[in-house]
């Protein structure tokens with residue numbers, strides 16, 4: 001811990017970390033329940049995931065190996081900055097490899113590689129309240145959670161179906177955690193919702209601006225809300241990844257050249273790279289670096 | 290004595306003070322299943338306070354309100370947990386507000402508004418919810434083709450009918466109405482009253498209707514209560530009371546409407 005004496009380890013002072021850890025412990029004890037915490041100013045704007053950063057700072061130890069992803073990529077500006085922040089303030093090892101990481105901070109995606117009991121997944125959450133869009137009053141949403149009065153959530157799904165013929169919500173698709181609290185996995189794509197259920201890793205959610213922390217403990221049942229005659233469906237992609245040929249994973253569409261040629265590739269860049277290193281190729285396989 | 294002969298809702302010495310100002314004082318009432326009670330008075334008479342107390346939206350300063358739950362057990366409203374009270378509001382009770390915007394989600398379609406109470410009590414089949422919503426739109430004379438339209442696209446009278454459909458869809462036994470025709474054009478009022486009267490009769494609803502309008506009381510209620518200065522000054526069968534008012538104040542109210 002001698003790397004940067006100007007900072008306390010992982011930036012936050014120990015008292016703040018204890019406060020955040022207490023909130024995390026409470027969140028783990030009540031799966032899916034939003035625990036208020038005294039969010040601190042961080043040396044970056046809220047949109048950069050200050051809630052997730054504070055949670056990571058509170059659980060990070062010197063021996064941890066940190067991975068940070070934005071969408072599924074480790075190399076975006078946001079992911080690079082957060083990784084650099086923890087290298088500077090905690091001098092921890094970092095990795096892009098899902099299997100080597102002990103803490104993974106994410107802005108959207110859950111890695112394709114199944115997580116293990118020795119890992120923690122930290123989500124950066126912009127809007128933690130799933131009821132917010134229909135009920136702006138905080139006092140009322142709290143009461144609705146307390147009474148498990150969740151009719152409004154299905155009203156949202158009903159509206160989607162009546163307007164689009166199906167549930168059009170593809171991100172931040174609401175879930176019920178451990179049969180009790182309706183929770184917003186925002187802004188994770190609904191493709192990843194099934195991975196939240198019975199996950200071996202601890203999942204922690206931090207919302208900086210809204211000052212909330214919530215958690216899904218390992219092996220907790222997480223159910224995506226739906227109707228009997230319109231069951232939850234995971235987003236399906238028709239084509240395999242153009243680079244590694246993977247199927248059944250989440251794909252991004254990328255523009256390849258000035259002519260506007262489009263290609264579908266793994267959103268999880270580590271997953272794609274690992275496969276290509278193992279010799280898998282897609283239709284554009286020759287472009288592997 | 291079978292439960293049906295016990296009142297559905299009853300109040301004893303119901304009193305509410307706002308500091309030193311009187312809300313209502315010493316109100317006693319019994320409301321039986323299928324019975325409509327009109328509470329009539331001018332603004333400041335205590336009728337709105339009484340409605341808030343009876344519907345458990347406010348706690349009385351003294352006195353009590355009891356309700357016979359669906360399991361037949363009569364309970365003191367103050368003793369109900371918040372969850373029980375909310376469940377009552379969602380299922381066995383309905384509330385029709387004077388301003389439909391207070392009872393509707395303006396950003397949710399007509400079908401979604403009517404379906405909300407069904408979803409709140411656990412309906413999870415989209416097709417069933419939609420069919421039920423469609424049926425109820427028809428019952429309140431809103432064309433079923435408007436099911437995906439928003440209340441903002443509806444006229445005042447249609448909004449009020451939508452609010453009524455939304456309230457009645459779970460077949461509550463008791464409905465509270467606060468000036469249900471207030472703020473509407475006279476011709477629209479007449480149609481709405483007619484519709485309400487039909488629904489109340491068909492469904493065998495019990496209702497407490499608060500109004501300043503004796504015409505509403507005459508059309509909807511079997512019994513009425515006249516309030517002034519927070520007290521009930523006269524109480525009886527609506528027809529008798531309107532034909533032969535005892536209290537000078539009631540006589541004044543009745544004569545003013547007859548002259549109008």
Ligand SMILES: [Zn+2]
Nearest residue numbers: 241244266272
């Ligand atoms: Zn790939």
